[in-house]
Amino acid sequence: MCDRKYAIIGTGALGGFYGAKLQQAGLDVHFLLNSDYEHVSQHGLIVESKDGDFTLPQVNAYNDVTKMPQCDVVIIALKTIQNYLLSKLLPPVIKNNGVVLVLQNGLDIEPEIAQIVSNVNIIGGLCFLCSNKVGQGHIRHLDYGQIVLGEYILNYEAVGITNRIQQIANDFQNAGIAIELTEDLLLARWKKLVWNIPYNGLSVILNARTDELMADSYTRQLVEQLMYEVAAGAKSTGRIIADSFIQTMLDYTVKMKPYRTSMKIDYDEHRSLEVEAIIGNPLRKAQNAGVFLPQISCLYNQLKFLDNRNKH
Template identity: 70%
Template sequence: MRSYAIIGTGALGGYYGAKLQQAGLDVHFLLNTDYEYVNLNGLIVESPTGDFTLPCVKAYNDTAKMPACDVVIVALKTTHNYLLPKILPNVVKDDGVVLVLQNGLGVEEEVADIVGADRVIGGLCFLCSNKVAPGHIRHLDYGEIKLGEYVPDYQVVGISERMRQIKSDFDSTGIPILLAEDLLLARWQKLVWNIPYNGLSVVLDALTDELMADPHARVLVEQLMQEVVAGAAACGRIISDSFIQKMLDYTVKTKPYRTSMKIDYEERRSLEVETMFGNPLRAAQKVGVNLPKTAMLYQQLKFLDARNSQKK
């Protein structure tokens, strides 16, 4: 049985880690502010697929006390990646793998610099989930994860046996897992959703349903999506128009959602501006393609993020 370490037990890591433990896997949770509460009380998950409580979990606030695990899931916000050089060497086995479940572009490269490129898998989460109290996760909708092997320069390498093994573990939880042959394409596809909805939810102070209901905001959403597709094409990855329509339909059907970036902004936490906006912009600009609306959104978010940090 593979062991799992969850680095960042929030809305995402807490949900997936709890589902893995519920399915009978050996899971170890690294926590910060919630450590005392979760160590005493465990985790609570509310979900449309069924509420459950784990009264006892293996909780840690120090990686030196954690065992080395087969699969280390990085579920921190990318704004906390500066902590990873101290965390990862302690918790991943010599033959283990780090599964990076983070938003944006280029996040695997940071992890590869720490543990080696041959030990990194990228993951894209399509999950509506919030942490509503210490150790209390409210899963609203979806949950699918798309996995892809990382190699330098994001070459297409296909599907590996260790991806299939991780998929089999998640299959036991009921969480849908897709295996991608091309991690870079998968990351650009996720940005088709993340860039317009996360960015506009902060700048326009709106939930996803409000963005879709207003004709002006919806046009802006679609224009930003088209820019992301152009950025992907500049980097050699083709995304079809039908994928844009799929993301629009997906969002219309989703319950009104406060994006993770909007939550971070309202809680006055640092925003994931660089990995989600800056890195894609720079990747496109490197090959001579400008994304003006995305650049404007990036600049607005940098201003709001800086002003927010001064208010702390």
């Protein structure tokens, strides 16, 4: 397994960054591209990074998944709104018994993957990454970059740390990417939602940056109430998020540089919003456990309205 082949499904700000880092570290990486295919085939990838710039003049670029080799690890780095494509994209590129690594936000993506491909192992990853695509095949990495990885099994039951996940973590760490392993992927996903739901949602609805939301006492309170609703959602699925974690997230955001969330960037660019993965799925998961999350539901309906109007 020293020659693990990696596929990157979605070579954007996130997939392009991690894929380039893995190739730079000597791994065999295969990139699926769409609009940037021609350019990257000829010119490769450029990464400007706070950890050091580098270029990859030659990369394995594809615009057709059937031309890709079957890979040991297939990294899903699309926006979740494109996940409807996975039933076509994923089967040709994943080895039997290979690993699908889902580097996406939100909840309940892994069960969808499990419906598409069987006889694979699914790992979920939560990326704390601040990067942008600033041109064709040109990525600017601004801050952070660490990933929390956790193995997925049916119903998000907590599992131990397998050799498999440890090997993948080693590949990433050798490429200079900080990795934290978790035995409980579902808890890790809920914890990330504690931040993502209030700030992504309100930044779009109120046209506001994180610092503006925290400076106003009313939205500061609303953010906190939304965080407690996320914790109630987690609890409905048997996962406990401590009050102190919520306070830490609030304090952390106050200290952050003013930040425009990824959902706000998508909205401003008139791209579809990841409302279902980040807000709809958690809401339904709690609802299925008999718990209604009213303020998150309010955000959900507001965002669906705005997302729909924004695409016209």
